[in-house]
Amino acid sequence: MAAARPALPSSPTSLLLARSISAPDLATLLVTAGAYSLVRAFDALTERRLVQQSLSRKVVHVLSGVFFMASWPLFSNSTGARFFAAVVPFLNCARLLTYGLGFYSDEALVKSVTREGKREELLRGPLYYVIVLLIIVLVFWRDSPIGIISLSMMSGGDGFADIVGRRFGSLKLPFNDKKSWVGSAAMFISGFLLSALMLSYFSWLGYIQVSWDQAIGKLVLVALAATAVECIPVTDVVDDNISVPLATMLVAFLLFGNTAH
Numbered sequence: 001m002a003a004a005r006p007a008l009p010s011s012p013t014s015l016l017l018a019r020s021i022s023a024p025d026l027a028t029l030l031v032t033a034g035a036y037s038l039v040r041a042f043d044a045l046t047e048r049r050l051v052q053q054s055l056s057r058k059v060v061h062v063l064s065g066v067f068f069m070a071s072w073p074l075f076s077n078s079t080g081a082r083f084f085a086a087v088v089p090f091l092n093c094a095r096l097l098t099y100g101l102g103f104y105s106d107e108a109l110v111k112s113v114t115r116e117g118k119r120e121e122l123l124r125g126p127l128y129y130v131i132v133l134l135i136i137v138l139v140f141w142r143d144s145p146i147g148i149i150s151l152s153m154m155s156g157g158d159g160f161a162d163i164v165g166r167r168f169g170s171l172k173l174p175f176n177d178k179k180s181w182v183g184s185a186a187m188f189i190s191g192f193l194l195s196a197l198m199l200s201y202f203s204w205l206g207y208i209q210v211s212w213d214q215a216i217g218k219l220v221l222v223a224l225a226a227t228a229v230e231c232i233p234v235t236d237v238v239d240d241n242i243s244v245p246l247a248t249m250l251v252a253f254l255l256f257g258n259t260a261h
């Protein structure tokens with residue numbers, strides 16, 4: 001059952017704007033602008049050396065997924081709303097391909113979302129990330145816990161694993177010297193908490209119903225599975241931005257099905 005879409009503000013300007021473009025177009029425009037602004041903001045912070053480039057990348061990694069998911073209620077209740085939402089990751093896919101392949105240059109984008117400042121990096125982690133966003137919106141959208149949990153694990157879990165592990169992860173994993181116990185713990189805790197938070201958010205808005213007496217235990221198992229996949233040494237073969245959401249989708253599907261009970 002879908003909740004009533006929050007009404008647009010009733011000021012004359014916003015009513016005029018709302019009349020000139022339909023609500024789904026307005027949401028698409030707003031969220032697309034938000035994505036562009038997020039990258040630009042971290043470019044400015046990196047440029048001014050207020051944020052390290054490696055931290056900038058990870059914060060953009062966390063915030064873009066979380067803010068994108070949080071924006072989903074802005075889109076209408078129409079059956080086609082997910083396609084309007086999908087325009088945002090689609091445009092960012094095109095952007096990453098355009099600049100990653102060198103057709104045009106965008107130093108701001110490269111500096112805020114790559115490790116070493118090379119445009120080719122846009123075609124790996126960032127591109128996989130945005131493709132996964134596109135798939136989650138089209139396949140699962142806001143009325144399935146699977147997409148919500150998968151996006152939470154990829155953006156929040158994997159993001160904080162890096163942020164915390166890079167800074168405090170001196171004690172490495174015995175089977176993967178590139179990853180640490182602290183980083184994996186951060187992955188589990190942040191992925192679990194963000195998933196629970198976002199499930200509450202969409203449940204509160206009426207898009208899903210959650211039976212917390214069962215959901216908490218299932219969420220622990222999903223977070224454990226995602227953490228296990230993130231820490232095994234397959235990053236050279238499969239990027240975390242592919243392996244973590246795929247593993248989460250599988251386990252969440254097995255445990256939750258398509259409802260959050």
Ligand SMILES: C/C(=C\COP(=O)(O)O)CCC[C@H](C)CCC[C@H](C)CCCC(C)C
Nearest residue numbers: 034035038061064067068089113125126129
């Ligand atoms: C830096 C990113 C991924 C790299 O991950 P990793 O390899 O370090 O693990 C994220 C790239 C984000 C992309 C440039 C912009 C995506 C925007 C998103 C589709 C919509 C966000 C909207 C919201 C309102 C800010």
Ligand SMILES: Nc1ccn([C@@H]2O[C@H](COP(=O)(O)OP(=O)(O)O)[C@@H](O)[C@H]2O)c(=O)n1
Nearest residue numbers: 161162165166169178179180183184231240
């Ligand atoms: N479980 C983890 C994950 C990352 N990390 C730290 O974060 C750094 C980057 O992690 P990563 O290779 O997963 O980064 P991305 O591939 O997600 O960009 C690692 O080199 C570690 O220093 C960690 O200590 N423990």
